[in-house]
Amino acid sequence: xxxxxxxxxxxxxEVVRQLVEAGRPVRALTRDPAAAAAxxxxxxxxxxxxxxxxxxxPAAVAGADSVFLLSGGGPETPLHDANLGQAxxxxxxxxxVKLSIIGAEYEFTDLVSTxxxxxxxxxxxxxxxxxxxxxxxxRPGEFTSNARLWAGPVKAKGTVFWSQVDTPVAVVxxxxxxxxxxxxxxxxxxxxxxxxxxxPEPLTVxxxxxxxxxxxxxxxTVVDVPIAAARDAAAKSGRQPLVVETTxxxxxxxEFQVHAxxxxxxxxxxxxxxxxxxxxxxxxxxxxxx
Ligand SMILES: NC(=O)c1ccc[n+]([C@@H]2O[C@H](COP(=O)([O-])OP(=O)(O)OC[C@H]3O[C@@H](n4cnc5c(N)ncnc54)[C@H](OP(=O)(O)O)[C@@H]3O)[C@@H](O)[C@H]2O)c1
Numbered sequence: 350x351x352x353x354x355x356x357x358x359x360x361x362x363e364v365v366r367q368l369v370e371a372g373r374p375v376r377a378l379t380r381d382p383a384a385a386a387a388x389x390x391x392x393x394x395x396x397x398x399x400x401x402x403x404x405x406x407p408a409a410v411a412g413a414d415s416v417f418l419l420s421g422g423g424p425e426t427p428l429h430d431a432n433l434g435q436a437x438x439x440x441x442x443x444x445x446v447k448l449s450i451i452g453a454e455y456e457f458t459d460l461v462s463t464x465x466x467x468x469x470x471x472x473x474x475x476x477x478x479x480x481x482x483x484x485x486x487x488r489p490g491e492f493t494s495n496a497r498l499w500a501g502p503v504k505a506k507g508t509v510f511w512s513q514v515d516t517p518v519a520v521v522x523x524x525x526x527x528x529x530x531x532x533x534x535x536x537x538x539x540x541x542x543x544x545x546x547x548x549p550e551p552l553t554v555x556x557x558x559x560x561x562x563x564x565x566x567x568x569x570t571v572v573d574v575p576i577a578a579a580r581d582a583a584a585k586s587g588r589q590p591l592v593v594e595t596t597x598x599x600x601x602x603x604e605f606q607v608h609a610x611x612x613x614x615x616x617x618x619x620x621x622x623x624x625x626x627x628x629x630x631x632x633x634x635x636x637x638x639x
Contacts, residue, residue: 419447
């Protein structure tokens with residue numbers, strides 16, 4: 350039995366789909382099993398649980414051989430990772446595969462990377478105790494699916510408002526993030542490993558928007574939003590301004606630019622096929638932009 354957390358989200362639902370396709374028994378953790386059943390359908394066991402409520406986790410991990418751990422990337426991430434790691438240790442789970450982030454590889458100072466790195470450290474500590482679960486950390490770069498956030502303005506105004514639009518990043522399809530997770534869960538030999546991986550080609554936001562426009566048959570405009578304006582807009586809309594500021598600020602750093610642009614062999618080595626292209630992601634999601 351494999352427990353999948355974040356099972357109703359972008360990556361997690363793909364992890365569930367690919368595990369079910371591989372014929373593996375899957376238990377999906379969610380805060381709302383009724384809603385999750387509508388998303389994930391048959392062939393999956395559901396368990397109500399919350400990574401922030403440790404008392405809900407023993408039932409989730411009971412009898413599981415391994416866990417896919419997805420915490421939200423917010424300030425609660427280290428605690429949620431530790432809660433799951435502790436429950437897994439107490440239940441004798443053998444292996445936890447945590448979805449982390451590129452910034453954990455290079456100790457970037459943006460808040461999200463900092464939180465993931467703290468989560469990784471908690472899992473290393475728990476794993477080092479007698480009977481603690483082995484860990485694998487997946488450190489992907491930026492997801493292609495962040496382009497979903499462009500859908501509203503593209504539909505309304507044919508415009509994408511974004512920051513750091515000329516920084517090339519080898520964006521990765523979340524279906525490929527799931528494929529790495531499934532490989533490391535099902536194959537032996539990935540315990541104690543960290544994997545940094547990305548997509549097949551570095552693309553700036555301008556280049557990604559041009560590809561989207563070509564697929565839509567429309568010319569789209571890109572507005573390069575200064576980081577301070579993005580931070581202030583986040584604050585006004587109730588999102589965490591420092592997360593936005595430090596994430597975008599990270600994109601301006603030479604170290605990020607050196608690493609994010611790299612096309613790495615890791616994905617193909619692990620999964621045995623080339624990673625999906627941004628064009629493929631656009632083709633498969635074009636309806637949300639119409
Ligand atoms: N976007 C990027 O470019 C990027 C790049 C690298 C890494 N990442 C990392 O990827 C992760 C986000 O993945 P995603 O986009 O697939 O997430 P998502 O679509 O936002 O889904 C979040 C999932 O987390 C679950 N969840 C939220 N709070 C929970 C809680 N307290 N207890 C248990 N489950 C909870 C939700 O399940 P229910 O609502 O069903 O409970 C949902 O399934 C973050 O850790 C982020 O840092 C993102």
